[in-house]
Amino acid sequence: MYKGGYMGKVLRVNLTTGDITTEKLPEDIAKDFIGGAGFGIKYLFDEVPGDTDPLGEDNKLIFASGPLSGTNAPCASRMALVTKSPLTSAVGLALSGGYFPVELKFAGYDVLIIEGKSEEPVYLTIKDDKVALKKATKLWGLDTLDTQEVLKQDLRDLNTRIACIGPAGENLSKMAAIINERRAFGRKGVGAVMGSKKLKAIAIRGTQEVPIADDKAYGEARKKMLGYMKESPVLYPQFSKLGTPMVVDVTSALGIFPSENYRNTGEDDYVESLGAETSIERTIGNEHCYGCPVGCTQMKIARGDASYLGTMSDPEYETYYSLGSQTGVKDHDAVIFADRLCDRLGLDTISVGVTIGLAMELYEDGKLTKDDTNGWDFKFGNHKAMNAAISELAFRRDGLGALLCDGSKVLAEKIGQGAQDIAMHVKGLEFPAYDPRGAKAHGLNYATCCTGADHNRGYSPQEIFGAPVPEPVDRFSPEKKGWLTVWNQDLRCATADCATMCGFLIDMALAETAEENMAAMVGGATGLDI
Numbered sequence: 425m426y427k428g429g430y431m432g433k434v435l436r437v438n439l440t441t442g443d444i445t446t447e448k449l450p451e452d453i454a455k456d457f458i459g460g461a462g463f464g465i466k467y468l469f470d471e472v473p474g475d476t477d478p479l480g481e482d483n484k485l486i487f488a489s490g491p492l493s494g495t496n497a498p499c500a501s502r503m504a505l506v507t508k509s510p511l512t513s514a515v516g517l518a519l520s521g522g523y524f525p526v527e528l529k530f531a532g533y534d535v536l537i538i539e540g541k542s543e544e545p546v547y548l549t550i551k552d553d554k555v556a557l558k559k560a561t562k563l564w565g566l567d568t569l570d571t572q573e574v575l576k577q578d579l580r581d582l583n584t585r586i587a588c589i590g591p592a593g594e595n596l597s598k599m600a601a602i603i604n605e606r607r608a609f610g611r612k613g614v615g616a617v618m619g620s621k622k623l624k625a626i627a628i629r630g631t632q633e634v635p636i637a638d639d640k641a642y643g644e645a646r647k648k649m650l651g652y653m654k655e656s657p658v659l660y661p662q663f664s665k666l667g668t669p670m671v672v673d674v675t676s677a678l679g680i681f682p683s684e685n686y687r688n689t690g691e692d693d694y695v696e697s698l699g700a701e702t703s704i705e706r707t708i709g710n711e712h713c714y715g716c717p718v719g720c721t722q723m724k725i726a727r728g729d730a731s732y733l734g735t736m737s738d739p740e741y742e743t744y745y746s747l748g749s750q751t752g753v754k755d756h757d758a759v760i761f762a763d764r765l766c767d768r769l770g771l772d773t774i775s776v777g778v779t780i781g782l783a784m785e786l787y788e789d790g791k792l793t794k795d796d797t798n799g800w801d802f803k804f805g806n807h808k809a810m811n812a813a814i815s816e817l818a819f820r821r822d823g824l825g826a827l828l829c830d831g832s833k834v835l836a837e838k839i840g841q842g843a844q845d846i847a848m849h850v851k852g853l854e855f856p857a858y859d860p861r862g863a864k865a866h867g868l869n870y871a872t873c874c875t876g877a878d879h880n881r882g883y884s885p886q887e888i889f890g891a892p893v894p895e896p897v898d899r900f901s902p903e904k905k906g907w908l909t910v911w912n913q914d915l916r917c918a919t920a921d922c923a924t925m926c927g928f929l930i931d932m933a934l935a936e937t938a939e940e941n942m943a944a945m946v947g948g949a950t951g952l953d954i
Contacts, residue, residue: 490924530630590770746777752804
């Protein structure tokens with residue numbers, strides 16, 4: 425029986441009937457599935473049949489926190505969102521950090537299940553036990569940042585935490601994301617599911633505290649974890665200052681930073697234009713998730729290109745690939761602008777950039793013409809064409825927008841002519857920024873992961889950073905890569921995502937003690953024998 429960590433309640437909202445109910449979080453689900461991704465996938469498999477239309481009324485959005493969310497555990501502010509993905513027709517698992525995830529716990533709930541479909545645009549407000557659906561007519565059509573600003577003013581509470589969709593979700597783009605502040609439930613087209621339900625936003629404000637079952641055991645585990653973080657040679661000295669953009673330099677040196685729809689990898693030097701040095705020049709501050717002392721997110725401002733001057737955003741490593749090297753763009757400020765544009769429109773930067781990169785290769789090969797691209801010279805490196813395409817696809821506009829809006833798999837099927845052979849996806853989910861030809865465990869993870877080509881489900885730091893745990897590996901050799909892939913999928917991803925702990929913490933500070941530390945923290949918080 426759990427005695428802490430969990431708030432003990434599941435909130436269920438039916439958009440068809442308007443019914444709002446609460447139910448007890450079952451003891452067996454808490455013990456067997458821990459939280460986060462575990463909770464979400466359990467409820468999805470129990471309640472959503474496999475043949476469900478992802479954009480139909482019977483699909484569900486399941487937001488699930490973990491037992492450490494909302495405590496003072498470092499780097500534990502994650503939340504899982506699980507649904508059936510319209511992009512892959514498989515499990516759609518997206519995770520986000522920031523402050524929205526912990527606010528659900530503060531409001532008294534571990535899980536929020538959205539089901540049914542509204543006839544008109546609505547938004548959901550949760551303030552402890554006061555839960556209501558309200559008309560969102562004036563919000564429909566707004567981008568994600570304007571939506572959050574208007575809602576906070578209307579609710580008269582600047583501390584309300586909001587997750588919402590933009591025009592991409594409203595127009596059911598299969599690459600649509602759900603944005604909370606500047607964080608995202610980014611991949612698998614989850615924003616389209618929310619848009620199909622006519623749910624514009626979820627606004628949460630909580631005033632409760634998360635109980636701890638065993639203060640002594642939990643406190644000792646937390647102290648030990650903070651010690652490992654301080655001792656890490658990477659976490660504070662480098663990652664806190666440089667964030668994920670530092671990985672551009674690392675993967676470029678390894679020859680696995682893909683460019684131009686994977687035609688090149690490490691051949692063109694993107695370090696000079698997109699690497700750490702030019703990134704630092706544009707950094708104006710750090711942003712932290714709740715309870716995180718690291719602050720790896722780097723807020724940047726465009727400084728050079730007059731077209732983008734003054735734009736502020738926080739692109740991560742994956743975005744420097746997808747909206748940079750993947751599309752042949754070497755203009756750093758254009759990437760900052762494109763990242764901000766995707767955030768505002770509510771789009772997954774990875775899928776968007778990879779899809780545009782495919783279209784650029786098809787254009788250069790003569791399989792797309794200016795008639796298809798709304799007159800744009802759609803060659804690699806044309807950042808103005810890239811940013812125009814982002815806006816077009818978010819609104820599913822005729823021509824280029826309608827061609828691109830549902831991702832690379834659908835684009836390749838529309839064009840034919842061998843386009844399927846150069847579409848970089850697995851199960852419809854676009855490749856992330858690690859060329860598997862030089863990182864074999866990543867390739868095996870892309871091929872076997874239940875959600876598609878998803879680096880977050882089986883990331884292999886052993887191949888990228890030389891992490892010696894569980895043992896050193898030769899990234900070019902297939903030897904032991906099956907075992908390594910399972911190890912990473914089970915520990916770094918599945919276990920951490922159930923405990924809702926940040927994967928960066930696992931990689932950079934807890935590699936040798938991750939199982940022990942997570943078990944001690946979760947056990948101390950919940951009172952369960954983990």
